[in-house]
Amino acid sequence: xxxxxxxxxxxxxxxxxxxxxxxxxxxxxxxxxxxxxxxxxxxxxxxxxxxxxxxxxxxxxxxxxxxxxxxxxxxxxxxxxxxxxxxxxxxxxxxxxxxxxxxxxxxxxxxxxxxxxxxxxxxxxxxxxxxxxxxxxxxxxxxxxxxxxxxxxxxxxxxxxxxxxxxxxxxxxxxxxxxxxxxxxxxxxxxxxxxxxxxxxxxxxxxxxxxxxxxxxxxxxxxxxxxxxxxxxxxxxxxxxxxxxxxxxxxxxxxxxxxxxxxxxxxxxxxxxxxxxxxxxxxxxxxxxxxxxxxxxxxxxxxxxxxxxxxxxxxxxxxxxxxxxxxxxxxxxxxxxxxxxxxxxxxxxxxxx
Numbered sequence: 091x092x093x094x095x096x097x098x099x100x101x102x103x104x105x106x107x108x109x110x111x112x113x114x115x116x117x118x119x120x121x122x123x124x125x126x127x128x129x130x131x132x133x134x135x136x137x138x139x140x141x142x143x144x145x146x147x148x149x150x151x152x153x154x155x156x157x158x159x160x161x162x163x164x165x166x167x168x169x170x171x172x173x174x175x176x177x178x179x180x181x182x183x184x185x186x187x188x189x190x191x192x193x194x195x196x197x198x199x200x201x202x203x204x205x206x207x208x209x210x211x212x213x214x215x216x217x218x219x220x221x222x223x224x225x226x227x228x229x230x231x232x233x234x235x236x237x238x239x240x241x242x243x244x245x246x247x248x249x250x251x252x253x254x255x256x257x258x259x260x261x262x263x264x265x266x267x268x269x270x271x272x273x274x275x276x277x278x279x280x281x282x283x284x285x286x287x288x289x290x291x292x293x294x295x296x297x298x299x300x301x302x303x304x305x306x307x308x309x310x311x312x313x314x315x316x317x318x319x320x321x322x323x324x325x326x327x328x329x330x331x332x333x334x335x336x337x338x339x340x341x342x343x344x345x346x347x348x349x350x351x352x353x354x355x356x357x358x359x360x361x362x363x364x365x366x367x368x369x370x371x372x373x374x375x376x377x378x379x380x381x382x383x384x385x386x387x388x389x390x391x392x393x394x395x396x397x398x399x400x401x402x403x404x405x406x407x408x409x410x411x412x413x414x415x416x417x418x419x420x421x422x423x424x425x426x427x428x429x430x431x432x433x434x435x436x437x438x439x440x441x442x443x
Contacts, residue, residue: 200351202309205340210419211314218249220315221335230327231366237329240364244319244331252299252337253313259303271376288396296382299356302397309340309351329364341400353443354400355387355418359425383425387418391437415439
């Protein structure tokens with residue numbers, strides 16, 4: 091992108107590649123994921139990997155995408171309800187952000203009319219209202235107004251990727267993809283594969299929330315959220331924006347008359363770099379992806395269809411988790427720590443959904 095905000099012509103792009111290969115001084119840097127293998131160290135050591143364009147797509151390597159399901163704990167809870175319903179009620183309300191209350195556990199089950207019932211998300215805000223933005227200030231190559239615009243566009247990406255009704259029904263997230271730097275070749279390759287032949291390595295759910303309309307449908311038009319956006323000056327004067335948001339999706343089976351409500355919970359951490367066009371080849375109004383992680387409850391375990399595949403009723407009781415227990419509503423633990431705790435396990439147990 092030139093100083094006037096115009097796109098770089100193809101011939102200029104080719105010239106950049108030739109000059110960069112020859113070692114020309116001052117040529118903009120092509121966004122690249124060559125250093126992303128540093129992400130593997132996250133499981134063995136703490137701290138933030140260093141390096142310009144250090145990608146950390148933790149869920150894409152070594153089984154770090156951990157899908158949590160409610161299994162044996164649900165059966166135990168049913169037994170305890172029969173023995174002491176008052177005690178079990180507290181499970182659904184206590185803890186980080188949880189509800190207190192009394193009454194039988196059955197009264198806290200979600201319904202089509204109240205899909206967030208019995209969940210901390212019942213008190214969360216709707217949609218983008220639950221995603222807090224910091225105060226903008228001049229940072230890196232951007233002035234205060236430009237930083238404010240970058241923050242707004244970062245939240246726009248979250249809305250277009252994880253809240254848009256059409257995308258949630260399985261449509262291609264065109265508006266969200268349009269905000270990603272098209273010159274970032276490895277990410278574009280990932281997107282092409284993810285929406286063509288999804289797999290463990292190329293899974294659209296790392297960045298986007300999608301349900302197969304033929305299998306399940308969302309209950310109502312509200313998605314509950316809690317999270318925040320932060321930013322700092324990154325390498326080469328970039329404004330690096332980190333988003334860490336938990337989304338709660340209530341769904342029922344697609345069949346007419348279905349009324350068993352379950353919830354899929356996805357926590358995503360996405361780091362975006364709003365780069366200086368004098369130093370990085372980038373299209374105007376787009377960002378480069380630095381890293382992306384996802385941790386999901388009841389979204390599918392070791393299934394890579396490109397859609398969340400929530401389980402209902404007996405399907406959950408039959409699951410055989412091999413990972414640690416987690417509280418999907420607990421945001422006191424960083425995503426890096428959660429990924430390290432999960433290790434190579436494919437499935438864990440959620441203490442509530």
